[in-house]
Structures are given as structure tokens and as C-alpha cells.
Amino acid sequence: MPDLSPKTPAAPRVTPSWHRFEIAIIATARELRSAFDERLAVLGLNLSQASLLAYVTDFGSSTQTELAEMVGLGRAATGTMIDQLERRGLLERRPDPDDRRVWLVAATPEGERLVEDFYDLDRGLRAEFRRGISREDRHQLADLLDRLGTNIAESRGRPRPTLPESDNR
């Protein structure tokens, strides 16, 4: 059933093995991330870094764990990303006077300037991606993804019996 005949040179875009929407989501996400990274390379950023920078710019100083939650990374990964951005002078860590465990991460003026560029790129990119997808479509998409995410979280929360064939619904 899969189309394996032609190796269309232009669009490799394989919707792979099975047409399960779970796989489609993963594949699309990969393409999405790659596309963003590709375009953001001009700024020397990847998508995670750009998101981080944008968040800090919009919401002001934040602790690293807070940032980690926001961009959906682990604390360690967030830390090294902040390292990189700090080394480039795009943001800075200042100690929190009230809690000596944490850093307050804030964008430098230069960082804020770069975020402007990011948003420019971002706007154009998203416009391309959304061609032929109405606002309602997008909303429904987001809604479905949210519901799906909730299901996944629930499913992961409760530890499943070890082997296949325990109880099926």
C-alpha cells in the first residue's frame, strides 16, 4: 500500500511505513524543526535557543528551571543552552538576591535586538507553512494536539503492566 515506486527527486517527503497519525506527527515535527533550524542558522540560533531568547525577552528574568519548563527541555540542556547564549552576549545571568541557588536569566540589549530579527524570520516562515491552512484548521489542530498530549501524559503517568496482553480496553 505504500507508494514505493518512484523516487521523486523533488520531494522525498515520505509519509513513512504506516499511515498512522502518530508517526505523521513525529515526521512533521522533525521537518518543522529542521526547517526552523535551517532558516535560523542565519542568526546563529536553533529553534530552542530562539524560543528561549524570545521568552526571556518577553517575560523578563527567569530562573533556569522555569525556562526549562517553558521551552520543554530538561534543566541540564537548558543550562548548556544558556551557556552558549551567554557566551555570545545575548543574555546574562545575574544572581537572585533572594535565593542564592538560582540565576536570573535576562536578555542583553544585543539579545533583544536579535530577537527582533528572529521574529521577522519567524513571521515569514510561518506564513509559508500556513498556506492553505485556515485559522480554524490551526485551532482545531492545536486542540487535537492538546487532547492527544493529555492522553499521552495520562498514559505515561500510570505505569502499565509489563507485557503485552494484560488487559485491553
Add this chain to the structure above:
Amino acid sequence: MPDLSPKTPAAPRVTPSWHRFEIAIIATARELRSAFDERLAVLGLNLSQASLLAYVTDFGSSTQTELAEMVGLGRAATGTMIDQLERRGLLERRPDPDDRRVWLVAATPEGERLVEDFYDLDRGLRAEFRRGISREDRHQLADLLDRLGTNIAESRGRPRPTLPESDNR
């Protein structure tokens, strides 16, 4: 967590990076993959390996590049994955008598047995994920994802659409 004092950006700017459906897709995909990997750990497989194995089982011997396309990985990554699966005796490489460049990858009986387990797990897992998401919804989701994917592919194929190349501040 303290709701810290932000500078409250006067203008909403643009839809902030973290509630854009593009990000939602990426986040959901990550959860999806983690969830699969988590459950598949019982079999000693991750999602990519399972997909690969399943594909080979369902469609018979294939070359590595073909497999790479099918599971959406690069040739190198596919190669090392096949290495692992071969080392575990789940599939085997046999030379193609007609083309000495390629290997024909096929599942061993043991591999096929494992694929059965995989499908069992897979069925249950997907049932959990789909709770409250109708078949229609899923179709529309898949459809939107496909359109989005096409847009992305197009967008990436094209070198440089309308981008701030000349007028950087």
C-alpha cells in the same frame, strides 16, 4: 514558583513562540516518541527500531536506503540501527546476487516473533492515545499534518523567499 516581575511587554508583539501550533506539534511529537520508547523498552527496542523491524517483516527484504527512506532516517543512522538489530539476531543482511553494492535486509524468525509483540503493545498504546479523538478528528489531523508537511518541504526546497538579507539593522 514566583511570578516574577516582568517588564510586561507593552505590545503583544506576535504570537509568542511558545503557544504556536508549530511548537505544539514538536512538543507533542517528543512526548509521543518518549511514550513509545518507554513502552517499547520492554522489548529492548525504540520506536525507530520497531518501525524498521515491522517494515521489513511486512514488506520483505529491502535495501538499506529503501529502509532509510521508509522510516525517515538518514542512511548512516539506518545502518547503525540495522547493526544493532542484526547483532541481536532479529534481522539479517544477505548479499543481493544482482547488485553487490547493497545488502538485502530481512527479519529472522525471531525478529518476526518480536514484531508480533510490538504490534500488541502498539495496539494498546494507540488505543490509549486516541481516547476522545474520533476517527474523523484523526483523519483531519493527518490531513492537516500532510498539508503542513508539503508546505514545509516546498518552503525548504526554495532557496530564499522573502527574507531580511539586505536590511539587517
Add this chain to the structure above:
DNA sequence: GTCCGATTGTATGACAACATACACATCGCA
């Protein structure tokens, strides 16, 4: 006030996937 559990950030090691470069085989064309 003084401990003890919880939290924060970091160091470390592991891993999956990529891009690049390469060796080898094949195919098409002279």
C-alpha cells in the same frame, strides 16, 4: 536556632541522529 528533605544548577556519560567524506560497486556511454 538547628537539622533534614526538597530544590536549583551543574558535571558527566550516554545515545540518537545528522552531515560529510570515503571506498567500492554498478551502470551508461563513448
Add this chain to the structure above:
DNA sequence: TGCGATGTGTATGTTGTCATACAATCGGAC
């Protein structure tokens, strides 16, 4: 034939992310 272009698989180094373990710190129970 021979030979270059192309396709196939592998080696190598890099990157992004995670999990785990840890020191410093906080904050509440006593």
C-alpha cells in the same frame, strides 16, 4: 571494452538531548 557518473553502505566527528549524580542552598519541623 574502458571510464566516468552515480548509487550504496560505512566511518567519523558534531550536535542536541536525556538521565543520573552531586554540591550548594533553601525552608519548614522540631
